[in-house]
Amino acid sequence: MTESNYDEIMQLLCDRLSSLTNSDTQITPEMNMISQLSIDSIKLLNLIMEIEDTFDVSIPINALTDIQTVRELADLVHKIKSAS
Amino acid sequence: MNLLEKLDAAAAARKSLLPNGVGAFGIPIEEVFSATEARIGDRRVLLFGTNNYLGLTFAPECIRAAHEAIDKEGTGTTGSRMANGSYFGHRALEREFADFYQCSSGIVFTTGYQANLGTISGLVGPGDTVLIDGDSHASIYDGCILSGADIIRFKHNDMVDMEKRLRRLGDRVESTLIIAEGIYSMLGDQAPLAEIVKLKNAYNCILLLDEAHSLGVLGKTGQGLVEKTGLLKEVDFITGTFSKSLCSIGGFCVSNHPQLEQLRYISHPYIFTASPSPATIASTRAALVLLSKGSDLRKQLWNNCTQLYSQLKETGYLLGPDPGPVISAILDTPQQALQVWQSLLEHNIYVNLILPPAAPEGKSLVRCSVNAAHTPEQIKYVGDTFAKLYKMISSRS
Ligand SMILES: Cc1ncc(COP(=O)(O)O)c(C=O)c1O
Numbered sequence: 001m002t003e004s005n006y007d008e009i010m011q012l013l014c015d016r017l018s019s020l021t022n023s024d025t026q027i028t029p030e031m032n033m034i035s036q037l038s039i040d041s042i043k044l045l046n047l048i049m050e051i052e053d054t055f056d057v058s059i060p061i062n063a064l065t066d067i068q069t070v071r072e073l074a075d076l077v078h079k080i081k082s083a084s
Numbered sequence: 085m086n087l088l089e090k091l092d093a094a095a096a097a098r099k100s101l102l103p104n105g106v107g108a109f110g111i112p113i114e115e116v117f118s119a120t121e122a123r124i125g126d127r128r129v130l131l132f133g134t135n136n137y138l139g140l141t142f143a144p145e146c147i148r149a150a151h152e153a154i155d156k157e158g159t160g161t162t163g164s165r166m167a168n169g170s171y172f173g174h175r176a177l178e179r180e181f182a183d184f185y186q187c188s189s190g191i192v193f194t195t196g197y198q199a200n201l202g203t204i205s206g207l208v209g210p211g212d213t214v215l216i217d218g219d220s221h222a223s224i225y226d227g228c229i230l231s232g233a234d235i236i237r238f239k240h241n242d243m244v245d246m247e248k249r250l251r252r253l254g255d256r257v258e259s260t261l262i263i264a265e266g267i268y269s270m271l272g273d274q275a276p277l278a279e280i281v282k283l284k285n286a287y288n289c290i291l292l293l294d295e296a297h298s299l300g301v302l303g304k305t306g307q308g309l310v311e312k313t314g315l316l317k318e319v320d321f322i323t324g325t326f327s328k329s330l331c332s333i334g335g336f337c338v339s340n341h342p343q344l345e346q347l348r349y350i351s352h353p354y355i356f357t358a359s360p361s362p363a364t365i366a367s368t369r370a371a372l373v374l375l376s377k378g379s380d381l382r383k384q385l386w387n388n389c390t391q392l393y394s395q396l397k398e399t400g401y402l403l404g405p406d407p408g409p410v411i412s413a414i415l416d417t418p419q420q421a422l423q424v425w426q427s428l429l430e431h432n433i434y435v436n437l438i439l440p441p442a443a444p445e446g447k448s449l450v451r452c453s454v455n456a457a458h459t460p461e462q463i464k465y466v467g468d469t470f471a472k473l474y475k476m477i478s479s480r481s
Contacts, residue, residue, distance in 0.1 A: 013292060040440075041441065042445075048237075052236075052249070053248070056252065056433070057252065058213075058249065058365070059236050060213070060234030061227060061235045061236070061237060062232075062235050063234075
């Protein structure tokens with residue numbers, strides 16, 4: 001998988017997170033989704049469904065236990081996408 | 085933030101939703117008078133927030149059985165089935181559940197929560213997959229987490245979405261467990277079981293159905309959605325609870341797969357907990373008899389459900405899609421839901437308040453549960469009160 005795919009994943013995540021937070025906060029890769037962006041668990045789970053559909057992959061929600069930042073989520077999606 | 089500060093932060097968030105003095109969660113009930121009435125503070129209230137669907141909490145047969153069991157076997161078993169032994173009642177109830185569902189085996193668990201934990205974590209493990217409805221009960225989520233299997237959610241009751249996710253699993257479908265519920269506890273809607281079964285067969289997976297809210301409620305003999313749809317033989321594992329229509333506490337799993345028996349040796353939520361007390365088992369056995377013969381109770385229950393559902397719908401409330409014993413009014417904001425809940429209590433009606441994130445998709449719900457013991461007058465009073473409150477909330481919005 002190429003760098004541009006990674007960028008595409010990151011861009012999509014930032015766009016979606018930005019609309020979920022309903023604020024003007026500029027989303028950056030190092031932001032903590034729960035403590036800084038106040039994304040609750042249900043919103044995060046629904047976001048995962050959307051990402052699964054966009055990239056046609058399966059992302060087990062138990063893989064999210066170690067994920068806190070936007071970058072960590074992008075890395076996870078990238079890893080799963082590359083393996084598929 | 086240290087550990088205690090985290091709890092303080094959670095308490096502050098809750099307080100911001102619930103103004104001082106409103107104890108909507110874990111409300112103190114001082115006295116219980118019957119299946120439909122209790123005292124909260126100094127109010128005698130109508131109980132429309134229980135899961136007592138058949139109204140059997142005071143059934144004389146069940147009370148008598150529980151008394152006799154205490155006299156004969158004492159108050160508790162003091163240990164687990166594995167380490168401390170299986171009483172006659174445990175084994176008999178397992179046989180009776182298996183027979184009730186025309187299955188070869190049944191296992192009794194100490195709670196319905198543990199029935200899901202124990203069954204799911206016994207069936208799947210790391211490397212396997214569970215495909216669950218997005219609105220699944222916490223016991224299903226927790227069972228999946230305990231199992232270590234990969235958890236994939238599909239959109240609530242959306243079969244196109246479910247198939248898409250099955251297809252994506254590729255070869256992994258072979259070790260996939262699909263999980264759905266007979267009646268969903270938040271909106272009271274039913275799973276599209278025929279379509280789920282079709283997909284499960286097409287992809288060759290195993291299907292578990294939790295009949296917690298549908299046991300006693302759906303089907304001629306009260307088996308649940310499996311009976312209503314005639315699909316009993318198509319569902320691999322059925323779990324359920326004693327805590328709702330059976331009016332005690334405990335849970336079960338039944339199956340025609342002989343492998344179910346293995347769960348007794350590998351499932352921690354079965355092994356490492358005390359077995360249900362003699363009184364619990366005895367009243368559950370008596371209640372199961374009443375439930376299976378309870379077509380009159382079910383008829384009464386459904387009359388009541390239809391009466392309240394249609395009255396609330398006519399009033400203008402947005403409700404879940406299927407009429408049934410769980411009737412949820414879906415409100416625009418948590419504040420509105422709280423206001424309706426509080427005003428109902430002021431009118432001596434107790435229902436459940438469900439705020440996000442407990443309710444699906446950020447909804448706020450005022451959930452009523454109807455039972456067979458409610459009288460038409462009680463239902464009408466609740467419907468009329470909801471109508472009065474509807475005017476109040478619509479005039480403010
Ligand atoms: C769908 C569902 N499954 C399982 C349970 C757990 O049952 P219990 O309360 O008996 O532990 C409940 C009830 O809370 C439920 O709603």
